Amino acid sequence: MSEYKNLPRKAKIGIMGAGAIGSVIGGMLAKQGHKVTLVGRRPHIDKIRKSGLHISGIWGDYTICDLNAVTEPPHEFQDIVILTVKSFDTATAATEAMPMLGTDTVVASIQNGLGNIEKLTEIFGNEKIIGGMAIFGAILNEPGNVSVTVIASETLVGELDGSLTSRVEDIVKMLDSAGIPTKPSDNIMRDIWHKVFYNIALNPLSAIFGVSYGQIADNPDTGWLAEQMIKEAVQVAKASGQHLDIDTADDYLEILWNQKLPPTRDHKSSMLQDILRGKKTEIDYINGAIIRLGAEYGIETPYNSAVVRMVKAKESLGHW
DSSP: OOOOOOOOSSOEEEEEOOSHHHHHHHHHHHHTTOEEEEEOOTTHHHHHHHHOEEEEETTOOEEEOOOEEESSOOSSOEEEEEEOSOGGGHHHHHHHTGGGEEEEEEEEEEOSSSSHHHHHHHHHOGGGEEEEEOOEEEEEEETTEEEEEEESSOEEEEETTOOOOHHHHHHHHHHHHTTOOEEEOSOHHHHHHHHHHHHHHHHHHHHHHTOOHHHHHHSHHHHHHHHHHHHHHHHHHHHTTOOOSOSSHHHHHHHIIIIISGGGTTOOOHHHHHHHTTOOOSGGGTHHHHHHHHHHTTOOOHHHHHHHHHHHHHHHHOOO
């Protein structure tokens, strides 16, 4: 790794993917005085340009006007570029972000799903990439207006090799000081997999049935189905060589039902929000990734396969 230069007090930060999560991260950082560029789509970007970004919810109520809101990345080097795009847009967003990348720019992935880190290292190499895992919920209420609804645990940031570096410490301090609870991770790929398990269990069932996470857990049939998908996913993860710090799927399910789920009981998944808006979901990079890896390692994944087909049916047929 090249010699790292500590982040300036007012860092230049580019957010690729100014949807709900990206807007919250960018807005909270801008509130702390950082020079934030939000790269997103109209009409959200147009509204931010005109009236600022309004953030409400569990982290407070703010209107942030000091944002550079654009639909295309600027030709200006950033200290950090944070990707919060959907997984199916990772390669495109990384390529489009090139004008923002200088020699010392750090690229951080704070995304759902599997395969994002691998894709980014293919494009940029390992040295530039920082992994991240955010497990707070946000909703884009209308253009220019986002709400933070729930948080299951701190955002985690880590080097791909697990080392605790100055740049990880800087990014953790920057996010935490902005009001986004954040800690360093000594195994970010483990933590990304743990979030994938959470998403596997809850996101598609919320999308299919139009219910909250708590309703999934409380119903014996959806709760049972979530457990079957997790059991398949843990088996696949272990076969692929992931070090999960759990021995069995039951170990993770205890964490899910007793720790992760309770503070997010009332949340409805972003996958459901995508269905309601007629948008493509990330199912291929969550449950779909388990199917692909299962096929690679000779593990059957019938429950994940069935749920993926149901979500795809919702995508094509629309919400009813």
